[in-house]
Amino acid sequence: MDGCERDTGAAELNRLLETGPFAEALRVAIRERGLGLDRIRERLAKDGAAVSPATLSYWQSGRSRPERRSSLATLARLETLLGVPAGALAALLPPPRRRGRWASGPAGAVELCAHWPQADRVADAVSGVDTRWDERLTRLSQHDRVIVGAGRAERSFVSRQVLRAEADGPDRWVVIMHIDEHDRPVPVVRALHNCRLGRVVARPEDGLLVAELLFPRPLRAGDTVITEHELANIAPFPLATGYERKFRLPVREYVLEVVFDGVRPPAHCESYSRRDSESEKTVNVPVAENGSVHSVALGFGPGVYGFRWEWDGATAPGVTSR
Template sequence: MPEPVVQTDEFAVVLRAAIRARGLGLERIRDRLRGQGISVSLATLSYWQSGRSRPERRDSLAAVQLLETVLEVPAGTLTDSVGPPRRRGRWLSTVPVPPEVAAFWARPDAVEDAVSEVDIKWDERLTRISQHDRVFVGADGGERSYHSRQVLRAEADGPDRWVVIMHLDEHDRALPEIRPLRHCRLGRTVLRPADGLLVAELLFDRPLRKGETVITEHELVNSAPYPPATNYERKFRLPVREFVLEVCFDPDRLPVDCVRYSQLDEADEVAVRVEPLESVHGVALNFGPGRYGFRWRWAD
């Protein structure tokens, strides 16, 4: 089964040379960056030096500047080799250098480390045609479950899985159970309760051929005591043609305030207040990379 070609860019070449010349391992580099207040995971450093991804966001570029000091290279050696931002197209399902996996997460290092234990090599070869999330919130204000349906198209022969990343804000709560429902089965699962993280592979019925589409459905189900629900968002590292998000509240308890928000890449967040009904929804077309979600407030 063919694997996607990893493009080697100038930054990866320069970084590898600097690391070899300095004689530091990735763990020591990570620890020195952390000592200076910059958190970069081992997975991210590995992706950067292999050319699998490259720094583009503000926090990543700040890390690169500090890397020049850690690796004792002249200022500009690494930052100048990063190059201009990649072209952002609405239907770029494959790009020469894929976006960073954890670009829109609050703790990218923890997400990168967890994701490094599963196989994501096909992720950028799957075009997000349609995704539909339904979130169910109980009368106690706890998140009961969420159901996701998506339509994906293969841009090469071989994609055979989709990787789910889920985060709980309350790390003292049990992680949810992930249940494959249609045209997928559970593969490797990574549970990090201390970080509130669940990462899981959903394996398709068979590998896809180029141009072939697949419809998958899965759900995440929480157990009591249910985690408090005050927001839900989906993060898109690659564009989606259509995203539909529904939040379903128990009719016996509705929030007093509800906001739909979105943020494209590093642009400012756009927020719109919506009427807090039993079910609220939003539709985003040609969206991403970025974040899209709802947040709400309960009566005191």
């Protein structure tokens, strides 16, 4: 291969690593590396990654793709062997097919904006950030703490979550917040722990805020990350009437806590949940002596989970998060 051919091949590979598809990018990467499938198998075996030439052939022809954790780990070793950036080939894989305990319900994951009112506007705002890793992150634990202050004011929302990568490459989490009051500023998002703020899309006319929280480094398959962020309202603060979180994908554990700080608690408070294709379920929750309420859901989603309470008869939830 002369210099011109090498330059052309490298340019083609760089383009395919950006656009895909996975099978073609892998095929060109193998061709550019100049190794046969048997030789690649031998090299990977020495590195502790077992894969047959037939499997490699299926991957580069599009007949199959790596999905299981062992296959994704092999793909990570293969990227190193082929000299492509870590996670570059894995990023081209389509979302994994659902298996096991999460396979019940509709086939495939619910679309990112399916649970939201005016889904087209939410989708337009979300298009301004990178959501490609969303389905590669398992929600192990999520904890929302809602702070209601003096004057029954909706002050802030602090969220802590534990996520696990199911492939190499996830480097961010996307936050979506919707408020009912479209004539006021959207909350300010702050990265509190183990993350930093990326791109932010604010649409106050639609009551929408979308933000990227960037992890300290891209995750490898099996890695976990704990992040914490805050959404803080701007004075004059809105009246707090409720809070709900939308779950596009299941979460192992969800904790929702509301703290009534410096204000007399409401007389009535209830939690509610709606799983996909099921009717709403409600549970009355008494306010504790310390002025807080909380509820725990295990193995929840897809669906909606929230709290609502009464201030002089007002019960409509005002804030929705993801």
